[in-house]
Amino acid sequence: MIESWRWYGPFDKITLPEIAQTGATGIVTALHEIPYGEVWPTDRIAARKAEIQAAGFDWVVVESLPIHERIKRGEGDLSQLFANYRQSMANLAANGIHTICYNFMPLIDWTRTDLDAPVARGGTCLRFSAPKMAAFELHMLGRQAAEADYPEDVRKDAAVWFQQSTEQDRETLLHSIMSGLPGAYDRYDIAGLKRALHGYDGIDRATLRANYRRFLEEVIPAAEDLGMRFCVHPDDPPRDLLGLPRIVSDANGIAFALEAVPARSNGLTLCAGSLGANPANDVPGIARRFADRIHFAHLRNVRKDPDGSFEEAAHLEGDTDMVALIDALLAEERRRTAEGRADAVIPFRPDHGHELLSDIGRGTHPGYPLIGRLRGLAELRGVAAALSASHGAAQARA
Structure with a gap:
């Protein structure tokens, strides 16, 4: 190899x-x-x-x-x-x-929701949180059809996260989701992502x-x-x-x-x-x-x-x-x-x-x-x- x-x-x-x-x-x-x-x-x-x-x-x-x-x-x-x-x-x-x-x-x-999730013995890792992704889709994008894409327990956790989140938390989540794009182009804000x-x-x-x-x-x-x-x-x-x-x-x-x-x-x-x-x-x-x-x-x-x-x-x-x-x-x-x-x-x-x-x-x-x-x-x-x-x-x- x-x-x-x-x-x-x-x-x-x-x-x-x-x-x-x-x-x-x-x-x-x-x-x-x-x-x-x-x-x-x-x-x-x-x-x-x-x-x-x-x-x-x-x-x-x-x-x-x-x-x-x-x-x-x-x-x-x-x-x-x-x-x-x-x-x-x-x-x-x-x-x-x-x-x-x-x-x-x-x-x-x-796609990840966290770029620096803590690792047990030190350091950080990438993480995909289903509740955070659901919060992004349901509460930040307002995509109500996403109700069918996540089970009830995940939707409940998503609502709790969104209610407790700050504006900075939401900006960090958007940045994390956009970070998987490898080139210098096509990063989106919420309005731009909706249009796309x-x-x-x-x-x-x-x-x-x-x-x-x-x-x-x-x-x-x-x-x-x-x-x-x-x-x-x-x-x-x-x-x-x-x-x-x-x-x-x-x-x-x-x-x-x-x-x-x-x-x-x-x-x-x-x-x-x-x-x-x-x-x-x-x-x-x-x-x-x-x-x-x-x-x-x-x-x-x-x-x-x-x-x-x-x-x-x-x-x-x-x-x-x-x-x-x-x-x-x-x-x-x-x-x-x-x-x-x-x-x-x-x-x-x-x-x-x-x-x-x-x-x-x-x-x-x-x-x-x-x-x-x-x-x-x-x-x-x-x-x-x-x-x-x-x-x-x-x-x-x-």
Whole structure:
């Protein structure tokens, strides 16, 4: 497995020399400064790649090449947007970058209600509170249809939180929910979010699926021609939010995505945390089922509460069996190697870490501190080394 690290380029307070000290060899990044829908110019890609290589890394995955909201809504003449997307793909391939992670979540990306929830032995973590999200939808947005999206006990807790909250508490909640958007664009205030949500009026799950299939039909043939690996990131959290359907939240959603255009280049980013937030998801089982189409892995863990809340756990301490998951990925690598596949080695990165020690107060991207992810990478590296040694010993005995 290729140990990699997400870096936000000029937006990141963590430097490439610091990342080098983690032992990671691959960088996962994007041109976050380019607005959605515009072409990524070849010279800008080349400049970013040269910067990464000069620091001793390979640019192993683009995360992400964002999809314009009009494509998700299926709105108007999309031919230019599709053409721009394919041109960006071609420009990346021309620079030797062949793996693209993306998502098809409508309007907002990963969503948390708390960016600095306390951790038992010190430090902070990201948290999704179902009552706070319900309070945001019901009492701040005034979306009364959300009554049907939350059970009664969560709605009661939401009302209590809202009644006791200050204006600063509500501003902090809005900021937290908006913080999952990775680029420099499309942050919303309450009025702006309401307007943006109206753009999705009438778009149900079936419509969003149809729009997603159309997107795949437009780009996967180009990915095949370019020798690219395209890998969808599951919804985070894996549930509908703000009245918007989310369609890649479980094994059925993944199967739809991969079967919509059944080509090897149409693959999956196996995100253990996103999938792990759904109590019905067997994450190692999903990894084994779709192993042949996994092009990239996000390894992190979550601890779930009965009311639908969850928080980021330490990488080996949450509800997902991380040892079993890594074992499944290593087994797939061995299978691909035996087949002689060029994509035998799967890049992974330690996803969302706790803010620990000098991380606290540094102001790094939420979920992407230095020390917390370094701890996660060290733990994951140890698991992979132990499993590989165990397999090697078993093979020697055989």
